[in-house]
Amino acid sequence: MNGIAGAVELIEVSPRDGLQNESVPVDTTTKLELIARLLDAGQRRIEVTSFVNPNKVPQMADAEALCERLPHHPDARYAGLVLNQRGYRRARASGRLHEVCLVVCASDSFGQRNQGQTIEQGLAETAAIVRAARADGIASSVTITVAFGCPFEGEIDTARVVGIAQALAEQQPDELVLADTIGVAVPSQVSAVIAAVRERIGNALPMRGHFHNTRNTAIANIVAALQAGVSRFDASVGGVGGCPFAPAATGNVASEDVAYLCQRMGLALSVDLERLNDTARWLGERLGRSLPGMLSRAGGFPPRAAG
Amino acid sequence: MNGIAGAVELIEVSPRDGLQNESVPVDTTTKLELIARLLDAGQRRIEVTSFVNPNKVPQMADAEALCERLPHHPDARYAGLVLNQRGYRRARASGRLHEVCLVVCASDSFGQRNQGQTIEQGLAETAAIVRAARADGIASSVTITVAFGCPFEGEIDTARVVGIAQALAEQQPDELVLADTIGVAVPSQVSAVIAAVRERIGNALPMRGHFHNTRNTAIANIVAALQAGVSRFDASVGGVGGCPFAPAATGNVASEDVAYLCQRMGLALSVDLERLNDTARWLGERLGRSLPGMLSRAGGFPPRAAG
Numbered sequence: 001m002n003g004i005a006g007a008v009e010l011i012e013v014s015p016r017d018g019l020q021n022e023s024v025p026v027d028t029t030t031k032l033e034l035i036a037r038l039l040d041a042g043q044r045r046i047e048v049t050s051f052v053n054p055n056k057v058p059q060m061a062d063a064e065a066l067c068e069r070l071p072h073h074p075d076a077r078y079a080g081l082v083l084n085q086r087g088y089r090r091a092r093a094s095g096r097l098h099e100v101c102l103v104v105c106a107s108d109s110f111g112q113r114n115q116g117q118t119i120e121q122g123l124a125e126t127a128a129i130v131r132a133a134r135a136d137g138i139a140s141s142v143t144i145t146v147a148f149g150c151p152f153e154g155e156i157d158t159a160r161v162v163g164i165a166q167a168l169a170e171q172q173p174d175e176l177v178l179a180d181t182i183g184v185a186v187p188s189q190v191s192a193v194i195a196a197v198r199e200r201i202g203n204a205l206p207m208r209g210h211f212h213n214t215r216n217t218a219i220a221n222i223v224a225a226l227q228a229g230v231s232r233f234d235a236s237v238g239g240v241g242g243c244p245f246a247p248a249a250t251g252n253v254a255s256e257d258v259a260y261l262c263q264r265m266g267l268a269l270s271v272d273l274e275r276l277n278d279t280a281r282w283l284g285e286r287l288g289r290s291l292p293g294m295l296s297r298a299g300g301f302p303p304r305a306a307g
Numbered sequence: 308m309n310g311i312a313g314a315v316e317l318i319e320v321s322p323r324d325g326l327q328n329e330s331v332p333v334d335t336t337t338k339l340e341l342i343a344r345l346l347d348a349g350q351r352r353i354e355v356t357s358f359v360n361p362n363k364v365p366q367m368a369d370a371e372a373l374c375e376r377l378p379h380h381p382d383a384r385y386a387g388l389v390l391n392q393r394g395y396r397r398a399r400a401s402g403r404l405h406e407v408c409l410v411v412c413a414s415d416s417f418g419q420r421n422q423g424q425t426i427e428q429g430l431a432e433t434a435a436i437v438r439a440a441r442a443d444g445i446a447s448s449v450t451i452t453v454a455f456g457c458p459f460e461g462e463i464d465t466a467r468v469v470g471i472a473q474a475l476a477e478q479q480p481d482e483l484v485l486a487d488t489i490g491v492a493v494p495s496q497v498s499a500v501i502a503a504v505r506e507r508i509g510n511a512l513p514m515r516g517h518f519h520n521t522r523n524t525a526i527a528n529i530v531a532a533l534q535a536g537v538s539r540f541d542a543s544v545g546g547v548g549g550c551p552f553a554p555a556a557t558g559n560v561a562s563e564d565v566a567y568l569c570q571r572m573g574l575a576l577s578v579d580l581e582r583l584n585d586t587a588r589w590l591g592e593r594l595g596r597s598l599p600g601m602l603s604r605a606g607g608f609p610p611r612a613a614g
Contacts, residue, residue, distance in 0.1 A: 001494055154609035188572045217568060261493055264496075265496075298490065
């Protein structure tokens, strides 16, 4: 439809973004089993942990211990979130990460609450880290969070997102991520924001989408992004990972739901849907609750047995 | 985005399609409260019941009793499902229905299991009922079920759907509905099927979409249908109503989720989101379970208090 074709790349964020707000502690061995299962299912780019203050995010306190034990898979590309230069130094010292994920908020209110940074402070921090990572041979992506709406400021002006994207493009990271952190975006908005950013920064910097299914729009937003030429998306197996500001709500779009969409639309995406479904069910059992991803309950189509 | 503009019309199907598979009996008074709440929230076209065999669908055994007590609202348009001429005569005798909903399956296997009819038998039945309804001044819509995939036959050839649509167009009902009864469709398929049907039957017969969110694609499919020029959609408050062939799975797309999408995309749709959310929560309490619709848990955006 409307020029959607080619290959899609998923960035599996369940070990980090998915688990970080889980109230039940998840031990390192379980995280490693999750990562091994994701690799078995065909996921290759995996956000495995974050190097942040363990007092603030206890679930990620085992970052170094996890990195030491990461599977040595020839095609795996492991990523870690860092919010500042101290975190970056820890990530680099782990010696196992292919890329670092950085963050700038599109709203000062959200940025100050979430990571104690204004937009300007965030941009200064990413500039230093992107430069250091480049020198160290580590790839970097920068996510603009709450790019489609903020729980404190409401609507976010597209011009502000475009301005941040331009400042980031000048820093020359390897990827720019537009994030609907609280799941409020709708497809027309996704189209408009991507088009506005592209118009300003051109096509040199690859873009990636991060959508939450909080209001049931994530899959539609991914389709809108695909129509706008974006083909890389964050996703979390089982849809694990909510937003601390909306505890009852669904968060990250489920990897298996995105994979079903893409494969049934004829897009190239080398993941095994049944193994992703198995992993979603396994993770739900480990976390002791039903996860919001839908495909693992419904099954693929056509059913394999029916050909 | 891509030419989506104008007004959207929702057909609220919760009292019939939503409740028909509920295992807990829902009494007539509760159904009437649901209908009154839906009217309060701005829904105007409501599928209130079905005139089918009460032994097969006990939840709809009160069809006549319900119709007698339907609110006398000046703008309400009440619809009832009928599967055969006997059902049509009951619907007409109720004296309260503005339209009747008819069904033809796109798969013989599904049709025979679901209503004991092949495609050919279904078309013969609809021809007779559409003609009778026209003579009686009652509007008629015909739904092509499993138009995007069948649980027994797998993929449904688009040419078959087009053939059925053409046969139906010749019967001149007031509306043609394409239904993804088991929730397997993806947006590229929705675009392709709508375009193929339109190419064959032209623009005279209004089309409507009926999408299930079983595999998380309903909202994306609605956007694809909007892009293809369809602006009428079935929806069920709270997302109530599954498919008997996939009991654990989500069924009908939630009215409030569709309304959020449309209103935030700037489309004209006169419903009150908060009242729909209230109704979804109320219905979940009545049915004693969490309903799959998402907006009633997450809330609208921007929040009203924040302006």
